[in-house]
Amino acid sequence: MEPMLIDATERSPEISFDFVANNYLIRGESYPEDVNEFFGKIIEALEKHFATLDGAVVNFTFELIYFNSSTAKILMGLFELLDATAAKGNTVNVAWKHEEEDDNMQELGEEFGEDLEHAKFQLISIES
Amino acid sequence: MLAKDMLEFRKHLEAQGILFCYSGYMTEDILLGIGNALKKKMDIQDLDAKKKRAIFSIFVEQMQNVIRYSAEREMHKETTELSYGLLTVGEARGKVYVTCCNVVNAADAERLKITLSRVKGLDKDGLKALWKETLKGDTPEFSKGAGVGFIDIARLATGGIDYDFAPLEDGLLFFTIKAYI
Numbered sequence: 001m002e003p004m005l006i007d008a009t010e011r012s013p014e015i016s017f018d019f020v021a022n023n024y025l026i027r028g029e030s031y032p033e034d035v036n037e038f039f040g041k042i043i044e045a046l047e048k049h050f051a052t053l054d055g056a057v058v059n060f061t062f063e064l065i066y067f068n069s070s071t072a073k074i075l076m077g078l079f080e081l082l083d084a085t086a087a088k089g090n091t092v093n094v095a096w097k098h099e100e101e102d103d104n105m106q107e108l109g110e111e112f113g114e115d116l117e118h119a120k121f122q123l124i125s126i127e128s
Numbered sequence: 129m130l131a132k133d134m135l136e137f138r139k140h141l142e143a144q145g146i147l148f149c150y151s152g153y154m155t156e157d158i159l160l161g162i163g164n165a166l167k168k169k170m171d172i173q174d175l176d177a178k179k180k181r182a183i184f185s186i187f188v189e190q191m192q193n194v195i196r197y198s199a200e201r202e203m204h205k206e207t208t209e210l211s212y213g214l215l216t217v218g219e220a221r222g223k224v225y226v227t228c229c230n231v232v233n234a235a236d237a238e239r240l241k242i243t244l245s246r247v248k249g250l251d252k253d254g255l256k257a258l259w260k261e262t263l264k265g266d267t268p269e270f271s272k273g274a275g276v277g278f279i280d281i282a283r284l285a286t287g288g289i290d291y292d293f294a295p296l297e298d299g300l301l302f303f304t305i306k307a308y309i
Contacts, residue, residue: 011160031188033156066181068188069276076263101177104284111256 004045012038013064019049024060031068039074046078050085058082058090063097063126064105072108079112086118097124146218153210154198159191166217179309182284183217183224186307189277190228191215198230199300223287227306237293237301244291244305247282255283281307 001019008014013028024046032038050058060082067075079094086092094116096109106123113121141149147169150162166187170180194213201211213230232240250258262276282289287308294302 010164031192066184068185068192069280070192072276072280073263076260099177102181104178104181111260115260 001049004042006042013067015042017042017045019045022053022056022058024058025063026061027063029066030064030071031066032071035068035070035074039071043074043078043081047081050081050090053085053090054088056090058085058092059095060092061095061097062109065099065102075112079116083116083119086116086120092119093122094119095122095124097126100125100127141216144216144218145220146216148215148217150216151214152212153202154191154194154213154215155210156195159188159195162191162215163187179224182286182309183226185284186226186281186309187215187217189281190226190305190307193277193305194228194230197232197236199233199236200231223308225287225306225308227304229302229304231296231300232293232303234299234301237303240291240303241293243278244289247278248289248291250282252283255279259283278305281305285309 003019004015004017006012006015008028011029012032013026013030016023016025016027018024062075082092082094094113096113098105098109106125109123113123148162148166150158163184167180167184170183175183191213194215195211198211198213200213201209203209211230213228215229216225216227218225218227247255247258259276259279262279285307289305289307291303291305293304296302
């Protein structure tokens with residue numbers, strides 16, 4: 001499967017998905033005009049690919065500076081997908097990177113991460 | 129006379145600590161434009177990152193509420209829609225506030241009252257629980273967004289939120305929400 005690379009815009013994050021190495025990155029700000037239009041195809045591609053995995057190691061990194069409430073809904077679904085992928089015999093490492101002084105973003109990461117039962121979760125503070 | 133009138137208007141805004149004021153049709157482009165100006169202003173003021181993000185988040189949620197839900201809107205060929213609203217961002221008593229107003233119909237006003245009184249009565253843990261429940265649940269049918277915007281606003285508004293409705297003609301109401309950060 002070809003990698004999925006989308007450049008960041010003022011209001012949508014960078015997407016960098018390597019389906020062969022199973023490394024995934026979502027980075028930047030996210031408050032698109034229409035979240036479903038932006039994330040629809042991305043989530044669909046992940047769902048399709050993750051369904052084929054068995055015994056794989058998946059590394060998924062979130063490095064978000066800001067996201068709106070519509071994006072939060074998408075992220076919640078994505079975390080559920082990652083946990084389900086881990087539950088069926090894959091190793092899923094989720095990393096949530098946040099700016100050191102932004103404890104709201106840290107707290108949001110904790111809240112998404114605490115529901116993961118099968119995937120491994122790591123909070124990483126980065127210097128802003 | 130012209131300049132004098134407008135100066136009076138500006139003084140009226142300044143007296144209330146208003147830094148930004150926009151009244152008119154709101155679009156996603158306008159959200160982006162005002163949002164960028166707001167970010168620059170906050171950078172100049174040297175606010176800490178957490179407070180800046182909170183103000184910006186509340187601004188986006190409030191603007192998107194108007195764009196999606198204002199009952200005062202014009203349609204063009206079923207594709208272009210313009211929603212009317214009023215936004216102010218200001219400072220008072222050491223807090224920044226974001227106020228947004230738009231016209232709503234009676235049914236929406238009832239729904240807003242239920243949602244907002246529930247949200248206003250919750251503490252930090254209660255808001256977190258409702259936030260998660262809403263994110264995991266199905267999006268309400270009437271909601272074009274995630275239905276979680278007001279919970280986000282309440283969670284980020286360290287100085288609390290106020291809301292109010294003023295009656296207009298034809299059963300419509302003028303809805304105002306003010307969040308303090």
